[in-house]
Amino acid sequence: MSSEVSTPTAKSRQESCGEHVSKQKEVKDEYVPRLIWITYKSGTKVGYFDTHRKKHRRKRIASTSEASLKVIRDKARKLLAEFIIDPDGFEQTYYASLSVERFIYDDYLPAVQETHLSIRTIKSRIKPIVAAFGHKPLNRVTRDDIERFQAEQAKTKSVATVNRYVAQIKAIATFAVERGILKSSPAAGIRAKYEPVLPPKGLPDEAVNKLVARLMEDIDEEKARLLLFLFATGSRMGEARALKLQDCDLNRQIAYLPTSKSGRERLIPLHVQDL
Structure with a gap:
């Protein structure tokens, strides 16, 4: 087993998206307080940290397909220590330590899915963003990272497409700031590239x-x-x-x-x- 939490695969993302509707068994860990194991009908076993709070009480750590039991327990112990030391700042610490990919699929998408009609469009724009930043902790994505992404995408994509990718990054970062997860947006101030206005193409x-x-x-x-x-x-x-x-x-x-x-x-x- 790996000693680190691995980047979620497409399969593990699909499993996590359906976890809440197929819960089968829930047990407390015998070694770490507040660590709860939930085994789903698919066979997926996921570790959660329980804050005992009414709202968003459980924080997903990882499934056993993403990390070893030891790594998940160590992560739970760290979360417990942070929660005891600073219960008010725990939420921000927890979310900031998440990878960009996990934050997008576990928090951002479920939230915008309730308010946006064009969720398919959002999902298509998210793919290259996850490919570029998915492995990075949310709080370690910098303006330079985003500008490099912008320049790299411009090599193969149209100006309009790249602008939409950057706009999507801004939306994700703003979502995190509004919820107190990030102190500021790393995408703030990054301008969209000029899009020349072309006459519409018509049929003869x-x-x-x-x-x-x-x-x-x-x-x-x-x-x-x-x-x-x-x-x-x-x-x-x-x-x-x-x-x-x-x-x-x-x-x-x-x-x-x-x-x-x-x-x-x-x-x-x-x-x-x-x-």
Whole structure:
């Protein structure tokens, strides 16, 4: 067994994500006070430090697939000592000692999943961040680290993509600061790179005419009507699907969208052919 806590693998992350819904057995450690072992139906055995507090009382240390029993017990003893010495500062000490990867998957993602509709987008942006910083303690990621990541990603990714990665790092760091886990954000002050505004690419007239003609042949099909509506109005797929008849003013030929992808209200002009 390794003498150190290993970086969680994709498999161990999947196991930890489902731990709370498949709990099977819970026992107290016979050697270390406040160390609790929970064995799940999958066979995963995970050590937790119990603070005996009502909110967030249990702090995950590691599973036996990530570290040896000795390492987990040593970590629990260290947490116990820190908790006794400074119970008020224990939370910050605990979270700051976590790896970036563990913090993202155990704390950040579960929290934003409740408030963000675009969780898949967030998860896709997190992958290169975890690959670059996942092994590092949360409180040891520096501005230089982030700027190096920014420069490295720029070699193979577009400016827009790199800017979104940096924005995601800022969001994670801000999340940690707001909860008192970090004193300040290492990403503060890092500017997004300039993105040149390029004209939108459109289909040639010939291709557009062929597309419309083909859709008109299948006008009795719902998908064909939907595509024609999208083409004529410039609305998004989600907007068109959510549009209700009561949101359409047929006299004024205006469709009212209470919420769009940006979260703001939007009006869509309608024409006779759209209706």
